[in-house]
Amino acid sequence: MTIPQDPVLCIDLHCHSTASDGALSPSALVERAAERGVSHLALTDHDTIAGLAEAECAAGIHGVTLIPGVELSCIWKSRTIHIVGLDFYPGDDGFRRALAQQNENRWARARMIADRLDKLDVDDLLEQATAFAGGDVPGRPHFAQVLTGAGVVRNAAQAFKRYLGSGKAGDVKAYWPELPEVVHWINAAGGIAVLAHPRKYQLTATKLRALTADFRRAGGQAIEVSTSGQSSGDLGFLAELCRREGLLASQGSDFHFAGAPWCELGRITKMPDGLEPVWHSFRQPILNPASA
Secondary structure: OOOOOOOOOOOOOEEOOOOOOOOOOOHHHHHHHHOOOEEEEEOEEEEEOHHHHHHHHHHHHOOOOOEEEEEEEEEEOOEEEEEEEEOOOOOOOHHHHHHHHHEEEHHHHHHHHHHHHHHHHOOOHHHHHHHHHHOOOHHHHHHHHHHHHOOOOOOOOOOOHHHHHHOOOOOOOOOOOOOOHHHHHHHHHOOOOEEHHHHHOOHHHHHHHHHHHHHHHHOEEEEEEEEEEHHHHHHHHHHHHHHHHOOOOOOOOOOOOOOOOOOOOOOOOOOOOOEHHHHHHHHOOOOOOOOO
């Protein structure tokens, strides 16, 4: 089976808004997706579904079908891994309690980042970063915006190089639950757990196979085969992992902000043949009109 990639059916199941670390509001994100021909979109903000209601309203206006989504952080063998949840029930009480705990974990991390950067003497650093995050939990990109605006650095890239990148003062690791627990949250809420952007963890092929196998044994159902910034070799390797573990195939741009053509909404490399698309297993399956 060829996963459909055409003007009529353009599916993007991974993107971010100001509800987490994206640059566009949920409504502006949906509008941009519509302008780029996206027919079905999942807003997958980090550890929150705060943007879904606004995105749903915008989707109705712009003719986009919105899929409930979220990207949850977890731990696998001491590494932070991201699991995308798709097509769950947003009102599920247990899921909302889990998200509330994840949210508190993120706030604790944000407060620690602000404390560690206190020596820079930027007034109201946490408050400003929170404002850039639209009132939600700020991430490192939002702190980078504050540092740039305060003249501490020239741009976000320099902010990460000096203060926020790996090993720097603002590189704060948060506490996250173990992978099986997060997969259980998604499944219990009626959703589909997807292993997000597997090649971004910089794992060896052997370790990535082990992660994928553990994810499947924990109840994970899908893997992102086509994501932004991949080589053709990555695409083939992930497709083979998908087949080997009997997982569904997902895809998404992982869009965060405009101006980065390599991760634009709806701009997703066509996946190899022989994969079962995750959206065929949604409660309301998405089918190519030409084959329906």
